[in-house]
Amino acid sequence: MPSILPIDTPSLGDRSYLVHDGRVAFVVDPQRDIDRVLGLAAAHDVRITHVFETHLHNDYVTGGYALARRTGAAYHVNAADPVAFDRVPVSDGDVIAVGDTMTVRVIATPGHTHTHLSYALADTGEPVAVFSGGSLLYGSVGRPDLLGPAHTHDLVHHQYASAHKLAATLPGEAGVYPTHGFGSFCSATQSEARASTIAREKLVNPALTRDERTFVDELLAGLDAWPAYYAHMAPANAAGPGEPDLSTPEHADAEQIRKRLADGEWVVDLRHRVAFAAGHVAGTLNFGLDGSFATYVGWLIPWGTPLTLLADSPDELALAQRELVRIGIDRPAAQATGTPADWAGGHGLESYPRATFADLAQVRHHRSVVVLDTRRALEAAAARIQDATHIPLHDLARRLDEVPDGEVWVHCAAGYRASIAASLLARAGRHVVAVDDDFDHARDAGLPVVTGR
Known part of the structure; x- marks a missing residue:
């Protein structure tokens, strides 16, 4: 057999x-x-x-x-x-x-x-x-x-x-x-x-x-x-694609990272969303290796844009490269491993808060905030928070001007996509809070959830 x-x-x-x-x-x-x-x-x-x-x-x-x-x-x-x-x-x-x-x-x-x-x-x-x-x-x-x-x-x-x-x-x-x-x-x-x-x-x-x-x-x-x-x-x-090159890309120091960001290139921080929210280089984007990293990088990045990867360790960098070659992003332009302080080179780090749906329910009793739902269309059609703005993550970069003014509380189904969206919004200069929670908790928290299509 x-x-x-x-x-x-x-x-x-x-x-x-x-x-x-x-x-x-x-x-x-x-x-x-x-x-x-x-x-x-x-x-x-x-x-x-x-x-x-x-x-x-x-x-x-x-x-x-x-x-x-x-x-x-x-x-x-x-x-x-x-x-x-x-x-x-x-x-x-x-x-x-x-x-x-x-x-x-x-x-x-x-x-x-x-x-x-x-x-x-x-x-x-x-x-x-x-x-x-x-x-x-x-x-x-x-x-x-x-x-x-x-x-x-x-x-x-x-x-x-x-x-x-x-x-x-x-x-x-x-x-x-x-x-x-x-x-x-x-x-x-x-x-x-x-x-x-x-x-x-x-x-x-x-x-x-x-x-x-x-x-x-x-x-x-x-x-x-x-x-x-x-x-x-x-x-x-x-x-007929050939074998991928998985050798380590060239190293980028803090000055080179700043230049790449200034030139409009993508600098992607591979760390978990909790660590990224706590402190990151201004303008970097968070696509954590703990989720569908390559899928969402490939989905959102303008095809052909130079890509620099920031990772805790060489092993995490190598994993990210392996994921990327599977979808045809063959060679990152540059890479750096270490800590956000290393990548910032003496410049201050940026951060934003994380929260739960219970936190969102509480804050809405005291002030008006923008709720941004970044799930896909069928997810939002099945159940959504009443009066939330819905822009699927894969459309957000080109529709940032549709996000209402004010403090933005961004959510998805479990937190991973919300972190990507939060980093896009932070790069655009918005005041953002990342809801790192399961959407199933929204109704239990007392938020008005509308169901059905």
Whole structure:
């Protein structure tokens, strides 16, 4: 029986897979930092002979091309995908032998993209698993709207048909191994499941339990915004991205940090939001490594803007670089490690208060403040504080002039996005308070929460 080893990338909500028979291996949808894949193969003493892409990914830069070049593996990409590199083109129905007993059958499963493929694994002729990419997920399917509204109608119906195709052609005991669905914005909805089979999906997946019209209506109603950097991913993947450079960027001293800030570049402080609020270099932005760091940097930064990273330690800096190369931000312009005092170089630090929803409820009894809700549209539509100004975080930088005058109490669902927003507002010279609290506490605190859409 082949061994199927997942390689998780929790920050992007994705999984890659290394599958081996004890001697040779294939890889499905590898992430950009291929050293993880190579290390896993070495640990199991197997040779990678094939790499498979389910689709030209919208949410990350693939490591497939670089991995195939490094290992000499055959690189299998849909024959219909317009790519700028040599690959082994595959189409629906093709069967590829891997090692002595494993075979991989190509199954066309359009829906997430027009040319999406799934790969069914058989061992000695018996189907055992399907690598479903952005097609059939755990309790969901991949989003059908990432190629734009002109394609969404067709793709959502294709997604329904593809899910039924997989359910009809694979045995119930076959394992389902998607790429997306673990927090990825490529997933239409989220599930807590960490493993599944075709049989289980037939019981729980709306694509397999609803009629087509109901499925389509429910899925489309649940879609919200996706990160802006997605627009750059498929073109990068079609070009054949090489291995990333994870060496340490050049050091920036305090004077250079001030100059980069004065020039309008982005200087990002990677520390936790509590530490950032307590003291930071004026003009820096807070994207903590404890949350969806790369997703929100990639979403908010004007693409191509030079980026300087400030971190407590070299290890945190290295982690941030690894996260960034996965979405195509390959080389930070500069970096510095240490403390805010080091980065300020004798200049004073800035700070702003943190608070809870109970604090907000109390202060509203005494004075008028601006409440800014930075959650996404569907979150705010489901429940919101009455009279709050709603500007999703991903729109805030270009809509700062829409934030009413006065002291701004900014919140999200749990505090992470509010800290990013607070740093943007502080950079713009606003008097800001970051609400670092769960939104579920707002009603209990006595704030007027309006529910329903």
